[in-house]
Amino acid sequence: MSNRPLNVGLVGGGKGAFIVHPHQRAIHFDGTRRVVAGALFPDPKIALAEAAAWPYPIKGYGSYDDMIAANKTLPEDQKLDYILIVTPNFVHFDPAMKAMKAGIAVFCEKPLCLNLKEANTLVKTARQLKVPFGVAHTYLGHWTSRFARYIVSSGLLGDVRWVDSYYMQGWLATKLEATGQQQATWRVDPKRAGGSGCGGDIGTHALMQLRYVTGLNVTEVSAQMETFVEGRQLDDHFTVYCKLSNGGKALVRASQICIGSKNDLGIMVAGTKGSLHWRQEEPESLTICLPNQPDRVYWRGAVTGGDGFLPKELPADLMAEPTVPAGHPEAFHDAFARLHRCFEADVRKWKAGQDFACDGSKYANIEDGWTGIAFIETAVKSAASNAKWTKLPKL
Ligand SMILES: NC(=O)c1ccc[n+]([C@@H]2O[C@H](COP(=O)([O-])OP(=O)(O)OC[C@H]3O[C@@H](n4cnc5c(N)ncnc54)[C@H](O)[C@@H]3O)[C@@H](O)[C@H]2O)c1
Numbered sequence: 001m002s003n004r005p006l007n008v009g010l011v012g013g014g015k016g017a018f019i020v021h022p023h024q025r026a027i028h029f030d031g032t033r034r035v036v037a038g039a040l041f042p043d044p045k046i047a048l049a050e051a052a053a054w055p056y057p058i059k060g061y062g063s064y065d066d067m068i069a070a071n072k073t074l075p076e077d078q079k080l081d082y083i084l085i086v087t088p089n090f091v092h093f094d095p096a097m098k099a100m101k102a103g104i105a106v107f108c109e110k111p112l113c114l115n116l117k118e119a120n121t122l123v124k125t126a127r128q129l130k131v132p133f134g135v136a137h138t139y140l141g142h143w144t145s146r147f148a149r150y151i152v153s154s155g156l157l158g159d160v161r162w163v164d165s166y167y168m169q170g171w172l173a174t175k176l177e178a179t180g181q182q183q184a185t186w187r188v189d190p191k192r193a194g195g196s197g198c199g200g201d202i203g204t205h206a207l208m209q210l211r212y213v214t215g216l217n218v219t220e221v222s223a224q225m226e227t228f229v230e231g232r233q234l235d236d237h238f239t240v241y242c243k244l245s246n247g248g249k250a251l252v253r254a255s256q257i258c259i260g261s262k263n264d265l266g267i268m269v270a271g272t273k274g275s276l277h278w279r280q281e282e283p284e285s286l287t288i289c290l291p292n293q294p295d296r297v298y299w300r301g302a303v304t305g306g307d308g309f310l311p312k313e314l315p316a317d318l319m320a321e322p323t324v325p326a327g328h329p330e331a332f333h334d335a336f337a338r339l340h341r342c343f344e345a346d347v348r349k350w351k352a353g354q355d356f357a358c359d360g361s362k363y364a365n366i367e368d369g370w371t372g373i374a375f376i377e378t379a380v381k382s383a384a385s386n387a388k389w390t391k392l393p394k395l
Pocket residue numbers: 011012013014015016017018019020039040041042063064086087088089091109110111136137138182183201
């Protein structure tokens with residue numbers, strides 16, 4: 001294909017929607033991708049009105065079925081290269097399946113879908129059709145997450161013994177859903193959110209951060225799922241003790257009732273030689289602690305090898321990823337942009353008939369999405385049987 005910008009279609013995003021906005025800014029970040037179309041709302045009339053009121057011109061559709069069907073007849077340079085699914089969890093599976101079958105790549109919000117049955121079908125289809133499929137685990141897009149992964153996978157911390165991966169929030173500490181708040185109402189409804197509220201919504205991010213940074217898998221869980229706010233059907237507090245594939249242990253924990261906690265996602269990895277500490281609310285640096293030495297704080301854009309901890313040569317692709325010099329902060333939007341940039345590279349290769357990676361090293365892939373759902377379903381089972389150790393299924 002030519003070097004025209006990739007065409008992206010939105011599924012969801014109208015009327016007070018949240019996560020579509022960081023995504024659409026990130027899509028436009030490099031000038032090499034653009035939003036051209038959208039099915040923004042379940043009601044067709046509102047969907048069209050919302051598209052007409054979009055801050056820049058896009059083609060509105062009454063439904064994602066219409067958007068995907070219309071794509072067939074468009075000239076090649078106007079066809080959608082990928083769709084972005086930013087609907088509540090119960091509207092992930094159907095548009096993803098339909099897009100893949102229509103030959104459109106998919107970038108889907110997390111959690112991948114509602115349950116393992118849907119996740120199995122999505123994986124099977126993506127593999128059969130060989131369509132690029134990304135899952136929007138935002139925090140992998142921070143340069144410091146890439147750096148943390150490099151440090152742990154290079155063995156610089158020794159063997160991983162213990163990981164504490166967490167995502168703490170406080171916004172659901174009261175019964176916000178009773179006020180009709182849009183983002184709260186569907187998140188507490190099992191039909192629209194899935195089998196876990198807090199675990200599905202943000203525990204999956206903590207799990208993904210653990211898996212990405214350490215390269216390890218969770219093999220068995222002992223879970224407690226609590227609901228502190230009266231009358232809520234799903235958990236608002238999620239604590240999972242985990243066995244890791246290397247024999248280490250971990251805690252994956254998430255909460256929505258910790259007043260004062262905003263988007264406090266973080267990870268601590270304790271290895272036999274040292275430990276690593278990182279928090280997304282301060283994403284420009286990470287800290288390494290080694291025995292009997294002052295702590296080392298590494299800042300994005302100001303890392304050099306051969307400092308007594310890092311090897312002299314650092315991977316060229318890692319060092320090329322920062323977008324601005326150290327001290328000009330990158331943050332949430334840059335993380336999203338890095339995910340879309342890496343997904344774009346795979347979509348362009350796919351369109352050109354070349355092999356593409358989609359291997360989870362630059363953004364979460366369909367298998368990562370599947371693992372998040374498997375983790376949640378296993379945690380639900382374990383919590384229902386008094387935190388009994390329960391094995392995760394294998395893909
Ligand atoms: N990656 C992250 O950091 C992150 C952050 C927030 C939300 N999310 C995920 O993003 C998704 C959306 O969350 P949100 O907070 O933006 O929700 P939201 O309620 O703010 O927005 C959802 C949008 O989907 C639309 N929609 C619903 N059904 C539709 C349909 N059939 N056709 C077209 N549009 C439809 C709604 O009208 C709304 O515009 C969820 O899966 C959530 O878990 C991810």
